[in-house]
Amino acid sequence: MTLQSLQDSFVRVLIDRGYEKMTIREVVAVAGVGIGTFYDYMPNLRSLAASAINKRCTESAAVLSSTMIDHEGLSIELTVEQLLKALVKEGFGNPKEWTALLMLERQVSSAAGLKKIHDLYVQIWSHAIRHSTFDIDEDKLISVSRMAHAISYGWYSHDLLFYIDDPRHTRSIDEIAQGIIGIIKLTVSPELNRYQNTLLGSSVVKVLD
Template identity: 30%
Template sequence: MKPLPRPTRTSARKRPPPGPPGPRRRPQQARARHTARALREAFVRVLVERGYAGVTVREVTLVAGTALGSFYDYYASMDDLARVSLHLRSKALLLALRGAAGRHAGMPLAQIVVAVVDAMLARHRERPREWAAHYLLERHFSSLEAYLEMYERFVDAWAEAIGAATDWPAHQPPREAARVAQAILYGLFANQHLTHPDGPDNAALRRMASEAIGAYLHAARR
């Protein structure tokens, strides 16, 4: 990763009155969408290098290549940008889970589980330090309500995946099993990236996650 440019002067983080999370300007046009995305990507880059306490609006806009004043066109505050970044990165994982499960619908549970784990590894593999920063930041900026809402969406995706397996009993609701499967998946990926920020042993993580989820689902069938 290239070193970050040094700001011309130190700037205290500005904190305007809190507003609702999410971009303040709806980025409908291509240029606006590009600016909003550039700010998010710059935020993550600075976060990895400096930690959240070291992130300033000035440095984020410098790295993003945008005007300092444009920041507040899209985000109410640095905390707002952090929450939006967390939400969108979690959403990307959710879409990866759904995609893998959908492509393997109608297959045995073991194959679906491995496909989901591989999809998660593919999302994490190239930038493990960003995911380590994500999981750490999540503990500070995700409200309980927001966390539970996103968590239930992952449980929904798992329930659909499990229910579509050829060897899951048709009479057995899959939601309880889905909740445990997500707890195992999230716990292992968060732990391994927090404890190995430069990248966990992906082969070991694949084995642990696949075997743990697979063994539980096998035992849960009745």
């Protein structure tokens, strides 16, 4: 409970003060614990920052996973729409918090920590697509899920960082959904695979010539 209190207090101070200005003393004051207690859990402020980001991302992923379990068996169109709406609800429901965490994420999180969160969200997309009515081979599911996450994360994070005051962000869900659905369908399209193989064959012939 004390670690959670420190993590939550860190986020509160981060929003009010910014990472560059905040101090450990401010965090423990908000948490209602002493400096010594802080060092029982964390070696420094940077470690607490990474821990708080990981906690928030993991909590968000759990909410998204639960949402998609409740929407299994939908068409791929409705599945993508529901997942994007859940992302918007999570992020834009607490825009100041998520914007602050996104700005800080690359500064304090390790490559391993970032990949862990990345893989978690890819798994959410993978589960959602697998349990939709869309027929997809397992060997293509991960690559499709990675692309879906890359597109949705780019849109989601950029809207939070740069377009939070732009009322059009709510209307961009349909556009992003269409893009993700199009890529999912193209990736598993036999016609596309034949086209790619044709291009590859032509390239090989040119090299041999």
